[in-house]
Amino acid sequence: MSRSRLLSAAVLLTATTLLPTSALPASAQPAETEYTVTVDASATGPEISDNMYGVFFEDINRAADGGLYAELVQNRSFEYDRVDNAAYTPLTGWAPHSGDPRVVDDEGRLNERNRRYLSLALPAGVINAGYNSGIRVERGKRYDFSVWARTDQPSTPLSVGLTDPAGTALADPLRLTVRGAAWTRYTGSFLARTSSITGRLLVRGEGTGTLALDMVSLFPRDTFRNRPNGMRRDLAEKVAALRPGFLRFPGGCLVNTGSHYGYEAPNWERRRSYQWKDTIGPVEQRATNANFWGYNQSYGLGYYEYFQFAEDIGAMPLPVVPALVTGCGENRATDDEALLNRHIQDTLDLVEFANGPVDSTWGAKRAQMGHPEPFGLTHLGVGNEENLPDEFFARFTRFRAAIEERYPEITVISNSGPDDAGATFDRLWQLNRDADVEMVDEHYYNSPTWFLQNNERYDAYDRSGPKVFLGEYASQDNRFRNALAEAAYMTGLERNADVVRLASYAPLLANEDYVQWRPDMIWFNNRAVWGSASYEVQKLFMTNVGDHVVPSESTDTPSTLEPITGAVGLSTWGTAAAYDDVRVTSAQGETLFADDFSGTAENWTPTEGRGSWAVTDGRYVQSDTVAENTMVTAGDPTWRDYDLSVKATKLSGREGFLVAFGVRDTGNYYWWNLGGWNNTQSAVERAEGGGKSTLISDGTRVETGRTYDMRVQVRGRHVALYLDGELWGEFTDDAVVEPFRQVVTRDAATGELVLKVVNAQDAAARTTVHLRGASVERRARVTTLAGHPDDVNTQYTTPIAPRESQLDVAGTFTHTFPPNSVTFVRIATRSTR
Known part of the structure; x- marks a missing residue:
């Protein structure tokens, strides 16, 4: 996961810009919406991978030390240091x-x-x-x-x-x-x-x-399975209850980012990037290292323990190794040929550690640690969220060639960068397709609306191209509305199971006293463990997968598209910048707003506690080079069909400009992010409820000291953006929010059809189901998750929990799916012979 994807604003989803009639306030909507689901039970769709749904473990939110790793002593070896965290001393803890x-x-x-x-x-x-x-x-x-x-x-x-x-x-x-x-x-x-x-x-x-x-x-x-140096039992059992098909480890950003000392250090007084050989052998001989997420990790939970844990929960191990191109905002690539060759050899040694015989060098080390039998490694990822596509792929190719030459049975997984779209994504997918890579790891964290709009994302993917490993995804909050959107999206993953072979929600764990990222699937403290609403959704899908898809279709929800409406805003991200000559004009040329900052900044409303804004020498200057998302806003939230123009100058810092339009509040807006992601690319992003989605992007970078003329033209739902008088890009934000989604799979072992229906709206969904080509038993088993969209599971209350019931079914039957619900109906079938 990428730091740049994390919004500073801790706000809730309020209203979407695309409102189906069923998403209107309760007083203004029908009591029910009518749907029809038609299932062709005589046909067989794509086969679903045995390992389709898994878990991704990263040591974020104190997920390892103080979490899954059962050690109770903090800083047990006195290695904490101010060089790793300004608050640390060797006696911290x-x-x-x-x-x-x-x-x-x-x-x-x-x-x-x-x-x-x-x-x-x-x-x-x-x-x-x-x-x-x-x-x-x-x-x-x-x-x-x-x-x-x-x-x-x-x-x-x-x-x-x-x-x-x-x-x-x-x-x-x-x-x-x-x-x-x-x-x-x-x-x-x-x-x-x-x-x-x-x-x-x-x-x-x-x-x-x-x-x-x-x-x-x-x-x-x-401990879990009574393992010495093992896992905290209740946390491990919560993970095991998901019955995950794979375990991706040891992380995302912490894998492919080094400290400011680089990849190597002259001795162990300094920190270096995550390297698997540091994490095995006797615990007292393992390093303590600086975690990318701002705290130290002891490596007591190391590669041997990860492999063992995967085995204990019946999951396929899927390690990820660094490609020596840092991602997650760091964006640099090594030119050290010897270092690259050493890491490639380390990766070959890793495969030997996992699978080699006991008389091999690294197989012997595995056996010495207590596991003479191979761990059965079949998949291995190289790299994570690299934002330098050509540099990454050149090095990935070296890793892949070496691994496939020696271990042709290993699937080597590439990736597509830190987002669901954009210049980096497109370039990496082109490189992966051209090189006939077997599997590509995609990552994205988006708003609930994005997930409800993009169910068909994989319908158009090349069936003969690389397969997709959706290694990290989540809707950006932990409320039931987020879980509902994820559930709706997962029906599309299953429908495209011939393309999407593996998928894992992320992150997995969060210690409630050390939260660095939200959302998270499983929450804990030192005395309790509880699953989020998303955990309950993931568990329902992961324990009811099925063996293949059964073709089905459903009717759609009536929807209404409203014009993009809102005020305007200026912001920065880790950057000092100056803005001038802001003007908003209507489509008819009428001036709605103008500010040349010859006076005060009284027209602008800042976000409390973010940034340092002041009118200086006739410009509106934000001078804090550390603050993120320093949004100031102006104008009327009812504005539509307007042009926004502004002059922007970068003064210092790591990024460029953020010019907002369609601003409804601090969590719901669009912005033109020019020179974002450490000034490596530019994009238009839509923020909803604190979560962001990329609409268009390219590789534009910003020069310090140069003044740019930026103009945004909003017409209905179409937006055109001009940079220094030239069209930079345009888009029409007209994807429809579809809150009713379904998919059907067949469980070969039981012969059951599994009808999975998501109703992510406030209206009940009265649905007629046609089961064509099937003779069914009368009684079906039903599991339902239902609640209010803002429900949050906590240590003390879990409003989102599965409820079991039964349902009378037939070749055609009608059932009303509750508002804001996920329902799985397991229908037993009879042989027609």
Whole structure:
């Protein structure tokens, strides 16, 4: 996923610009809308991949440490550093209990990758509170403690306790003895006698002298599948309940982005890009690395654990490796031939680690870790959301050739950049088609309206071209309206199962105290796990896939297209810019608004807390080069059919200009994003409810200090954009929102037809279903998700949850699908012979 796709405004979806009659307020709409669904049960449509729906794991929102990875101690090896996060110190997560604990890095370190350790001048101790509000301890459960330690005394007593914040013991303390100057691992276990969600781990050395500690660990014995160094049980079980067909890992942006030190570093004091070899072997020998998302990751959850987890949940493993072209806003490519060759070899070694025999170099390492049998790797992704298409594809081609030469059975997956359309998307798809790439990874995060408008997206894809892996997608919020839009879209994915072979919603996990991205499928804290509305939709589809599509069709919803209407706006994104001579004229030439900034900026309404706007030397200047989406607006929200002209000059920063039109509020507007995505491309985007969709784009970049004349002409739903007097681009935003969608599949094992209907509107859908060519049993099983569009599942309440019922069916039957609902009807069929 790309940072540039994340809107700053935390606003809700209000009204769409395209309103079917059924989306009108309840008082103004019919009680029901009539539909007909016709199913040709005698025909067979596309086969559906056994692995079609999977999960994508990325360490974002503290998904790994403090999340799926069951370790309870934060910063267990004292490797946190201000170079990674300005708020960090080597003692982040720790507090002195007594004495003056110091973190040192010298020749006495545990190993080269674990350089820092804690030095205690005795007697002294430290306390760790874990993540969230503290360490969760459950009465009657066992917790395993371990630490690497050494002492300058013949022996040093070490006491370890589990307490609440007041110091009251939650379990009987451990009494250990550290002996000698060599690093040694010491272990023990607690049996909790009291439950707490605010637990603390107290480690204290007694006596005299100096005690050194490293890799201080506390693990619940009760992990998923009882794996040592394993997964948090309730989180893992929530993922397993989806029955995913694949597990994509270890992430998106964190895979193909390096720190500001680049890909390599002279030693382990510095951070480098995610590399799989750093994450295997004994845990105490693995690195701690700076995560792209702003915090450290311990690599305790590494490639071996990912492969093992995929196996445990019955999912196909699908790792993604860097192509040495950074994406996610960084946009640079390596020219280091030796480095490229080394990463290609690392990727070949990865396949050997996964599949090689025990007498191979990397197969032996897998066996040493406890898994002599191969993991059965069949698919591997190279790269993620690269915005430099030609540079990426040149390097991808090198990876692909090397992998296919040695491992021709491996499907090597390319990608199409960070968005659903645009210049990068088009160029990468051209390159992928021309090179006969087997599968292409698409990513996009869009508004609910976009998903309701684009159900037919894959209908027009080349059936003989590369297959699609929809590796990341979601509607941009976590309300039921978002899940409904996603469900409607998924009917189109299934209908095109011959093109879309794999699909995974993203992101998978979010710790409620460390949220960096929304939406997310599964939410958690240190004591509870709950699925979002989107989780319930994904689970319903993933556990009722079917083996092939059964051809079907439905009638449409009457719709009304309104003209693009709204005020105007100016904005920036990580950029200082100056605007001047803003003018809005009607289609008849009447001046509706004009501002040459010879006075004040009283005509403009800023967005509170964003940017630093001021009239300077006759221009309206936004001077903050860090602030994102600094929107100021002016004019009448009822304006339609107008021309907006403005002069824009970039002063400094990483991007260009954002000129908005059709502005209804801070979350619903269009804008011309000239020089966006770190000044690598330009686009017109439509924002709805805080989510954005790209309508047109190209590779235009912006020069610092140059003044550009920008003009936007709005006529009905058609928009033309002129740059320095030349037509830059135009589009007609006339895609229809279709809230009623359906698809039918057949479950070969049970013989059932699975009718899947999404009614994403406030009106009930009275539907006549014709099952042609099928003899059916009378009673069908029904699973329904229904609720208010703004419903949100939380830790305390889950308004969006499946309800089971039965339905009488026949060759032709009528059923009313509730407003705002997803309904799956499993219809048993009888042999007609």
